[in-house]
Amino acid sequence: MAPNIAFSAPYAAGVALLCLLYFVVYPVVVYLRDVKGLRRFHNMTPLSGITAIPFMILAHGGARSTYLSKMHKKYPVIRTGPNTLSYGDLRAIKDIYGHNTPCTKDTSYIITSGSHYHLADVIDRQDHSRKRKVLSAAYAIKNLEEWEHKVADKTARMIKHFDKCCTAPLPAGQIPAPEDVNLDYRTWTNFFSLDAIADIGLSEKLGFLDRGHDRITGRRLDGTKYECNYRECLYQNARKQSLLVWPYAWYPFINKVANIIPFYGRMGKLGRDWDGIPLELSHRRLDRYRAGEKLDDFFQALMEDKGGKPNNLEWGEIVAEVSIMMNAGSATTAIAMTNVLFQLLKNPATMDKLVEELDAALEGDDLEEEAVVAYDKVKHLPYLRACLDESLRIFPPTPHGLPRETPPDGINIMGDYIPGGVTVAISAFVAHRNEAYFPQADKFIPERWLGEEGKRLQPYFLAFSAGARGCIGRNISYLEQTVVLASVLRRYRFALPSPAFELERLETMNWLIKDMPVKIWRRRDEGLGE
Structure with a gap:
């Protein structure tokens, strides 16, 4: 035993020394050498220029953009990691995200992607242009309005449940x-x-609104199937990434090793379950396509162009596009819908003004016969759109800064040269809380979006990102938000459990929002809206 002990002690000491050199000494040396000149920027913490660990710790608190927003009131640029800069000055939006920016999506999109890139994570410009061309027809506003009947159908199913929950009107006060x-x-x-995005995208009837739960079938790569809860799988998968992704070079290793810890292991298991959901839905839709069904949906646009010519996409790419559609196409819109009603309930004068606008536009409509408001009747209402945009401003569904990498030759951001290979970003939450552009930024004031002032603010509105990589699904989101909010406010009144009630939000890549319990009653029962 003695020889083994004698051998293992120097070995262990050598390993410890190597770890010290690699994880401590080397990062400090890189920081002091400052080849990219980033030491001139204010560090988020004293260690942020050396390691990504402080940002990982901040991410575990679930409010990193809120924290950065407070720091950016004093510092226009903050170094959040050894190679990462966060901007708070809105003049940087054009340089980082504008149509002509040379910046590209950074390494985080590569290390979190699957076997194939989808439109949201593809980095190569030519590949992005190819994908955008294929998908733009599917997301065009003309097609969306032709799909309004699918949104109306899901709204009617939701209203059916809401009607069952109605109670007597709540006396004032x-x-x-x-x-x-x-x-x-x-x-x-x-x-x-x-339910809406599955029908629009895949002509799939998930039936969550009818059943009142989100149990769904997933498929493993070997073809076996399992049952899981859709929302839990989707949100916990994103949460794990948001906690661990920040040291890019080490993320693949950390992501696997972390599964040993139950807290992360559970999220990892749910993430694997999520991967099987779009795979199963894609197989179902492919079977229908092969059977000869020509359906007016997103999947059809993936398979063929408008003239019926096959796009010949690889199966992995099709599944990837279905995955991001079912992810981003559902999560952010649901967050927005919750936030806007919450803000309106917290601001009753604003609620009354919006309801008055809706009632005037829909005067004469029979609420019993036409429970779902037609999009064409309300899509141009200025105050309705202002309320949606102000809610998206004050709590953008995707609050964190979407990371971009500077080009090899570097770039001037606000006239300041930033070397190549640096990750730069502006958090939508940070941008929208900038008092220089949005006075009383913490208050819900839809009026700021009306008239010429509203037009002036549009370049600084990042709820759907900006530039060529802006969200292609924004028209779908506005369609769904508009129809649902107009329909429910025309038909119902709502009340929060108490005036002090607040939504619980946890920041991942999007917000994780806990329950928003409300009392609901019909407006007709208080003699209004007929």
């Missing part, structure tokens, strides 16, 4: 009885967004 707070608006609008 009173707090709802606990037993009357029987509707979780957050959950049911999420069921809506999932």
